[in-house]
Amino acid sequence: MKTNISILFAALCLAITPTLRAEDDHHHHEKHEAGPNGGRVIDKVEPHFEFFVMPDKKLKLTFLGEDGKAVALKEQTVTAIGGERSKPTRFTFAKDGDALVSDKPLPEGKLVPIVLMVKMTPDAKTVTEKFNVNLAECPTCEHMEYACTCDH
Secondary structure (H helix, E strand, O other), X not given: OHHHHHHHHHHHHHHHHHHHHHHHHHOOOOOOOEOOOOOEEEOOOOOOEEEEEOOXXXXXXXXXXXXXXXXXXXXXXXXXXXXXXXXXXXXXXXXXXXXXXXXXXXOOOOEEEEEEEEEOOOOOOOEEEXXXXXOOEOOOOOOEHHHOOOOO
């Protein structure tokens, strides 16, 4: 009897897996809030910050006040790793006005995985944010897919 129940359970799991996958494929991404430069707002830390890919493909991080506008940098530090696991690109960030700008551009490609490691103060715990930087243009809004604000 246990064997029959196990087989039935396995068959049920296999039967619903394609349905779940089809549902995942239907939703291209989560809807996100746009930052002042048109980038993606990262809300895992306070204050939130905007992740923006500049035209030269360098990364610009702008910390935001409650009004969504840039605030002065304090003690925040950010590092990042992106690209292929076999040949990752390691980024460091330097202050540029009220933003942090990466020392290197994103690696080539339209879909670049990235891991951001943020410390709000030198003694604070590191907060990690992982996502894919999709550099394709959104078909329905003016932002790139990584920062898309519509729900298509």
